[in-house]
Amino acid sequence: MTATPLERAERRKAWAFALPGLLWTGLFFLVPFAYMAMLSFWTRQGREVVATWTLDNYVAFFEKAHLFKGLVVSLEITAAVTVISVLLAYPLAWIIAERVPKRWQRFALIMAILPFWTSYVVRSYSWLLVLSKGGVVNQALLWTGLLSEPLELSANRTGTIIGFVHFFVMLLTLTIYANLIQLSPNYRRAAADLGANAFQTFWHVVLPLTLPGIMVGAFLTFVLCIGDYITPQILGGNNELVLPQVIMLQLGRRADFPMAAALSLVLMVVVTLAYVACARWLKMERT
């Protein structure tokens, strides 16, 4: 069946509208990505990059424990951050959506995301001052007599996780809040009519209906957290390296661009897998 002139015109128009987007994606994503993928199969020998096809960088990633551990540390930190952030963000979003009067909700949201307005680096350094041995937290605990020795809250994984959680709770609060306010109150009324108490209503009705918001927020948290370099660098004290830090070492100290490209592709594969898992789950939820 041949297309009518009107259909052909519509198709041309659709292409014309899509073309800038396609060009943009092609030029600024596909071409650099293809170059990076190609680079990951080259090697650095001596002080030169050798353009040859080899899996050496990938083999080194799995063979050298200090490289592979970067991925393990990244996954562990990201998992902890995602879980803690969800656990903190959900009650916050629920309080804003359900307990704060409508006219104050926008103000409450602005208050919740206010730290977003500060530079990410400045915020991380601020946390360093808060969490350090002589910082606000330790000084307060020592002053009240709850502690006799300061807690080690910075220059370790705890510091990194606290810095991340502070950032991602804000993000998750937004996605979960957006989901919560879309829920019709009729769901809860129906559950109450059927004899469900408040907890049962939340557990069997509200929570399942807000899972898409949680999943989207958790996925964003996962992607942003696993690719972050700044927070672990400032708050982690270099006591363990996440994969982005290992990548930075390849670039900044060794000028080993092929190895950095290979590690970046590994990171990208992990993110893609997370996306596929999230997308499949959301699709299953809809069917």
Added chain:
Amino acid sequence: MRKTVSAARMRRLLLVTASAALLSASAASAQETLNALVWCDHTDPGLIEPFEKANDVKVNLKEYEGTGAAISIIEQSRPGDWDVLVIDAVDVPRAIDMDILGEMPADQLPLADLFPEVRMDETTTKDGKVYAVTEKFGYNTISFDKTKVDPADMEDLSVAWSEKYKGRIALYDYYLPMVGLTGVGIGKKTADLTEADLPEIKEKLFEMKKVSRQVSDVVASQTALATGEVDIVIGGGEWLTAGLVAEKPNLDWTVPKQGALRWAQSIGVFKDSEKRDLALKFVQYIVSPEGQARLATSSCYWAMPANAKAGEHLSDAQKAVLRWDRQPEYLKNTQLYPVADADLDAAMQDVWTEMLQQ
């Protein structure tokens, strides 16, 4: 098919923009300009302004860290873009081999006034020609808070891996001096280091990691020491603490009995500079006693001036902080950075990264 690609080419797009901005800004000015690729201590107006005023010239300074970064910038630039280069003294032969440094007239430089140990003719000259002159030197050793640790303990490098100060130590996050310093601590000479020495050094580095609180760069180490997060910085030295002495007189440094590492920075003129006379004049100013005193106490970091006559222009307090009187002893008991070929350098970095991941 094998094709080699300069690693620096990868960074070209990023760096060419910065260089173009700097150079076009300088071209817009009618005043004569000098473009210098320097370490951060040269960016102190107190050092540069007297030269600018005396010669009615504007000195454009581009700060960098690490010789690799400098070479990358140079490779992105056109011949003649840069006039003066400040470079790690041990890397001068590399710059000479790259044919980027021009010869300087030895009779117009105060070479005889330099401390003999830091004159380093073996690296700054080639075939009897002078390509660079040492301008400043210091030590990668131990910095500490003398009110919180026993200064006598700091005279032994084994404090770096002893349990006594567990959790109170920061390690300076730069593999080259730290691998060398650890080697010194277990009796190895930096000049003789090979890959065969690395397993032993690695073992010691792992011990150091276990008792340390953090592994951090210059700023983070300095902050940690100044704020009391740590009491000792291994790899630190006068460059880390001397500049803070007015506000933090409790901070100190020493060279332990096993010795330490000595760093030195050199200054030279680019071979393709179109203002070689002016560039030479700048070098002469920097290595003059007055320039040396200002450079030694520049705001970014303090360290010893290479010209011994600079002492005439430093106050007694400044000399005390720099340990002027103890230099003969320190110079004798310190070694230069390891000079590593690409393979040894990569192996050292692997060891360092392994230590970080412990």
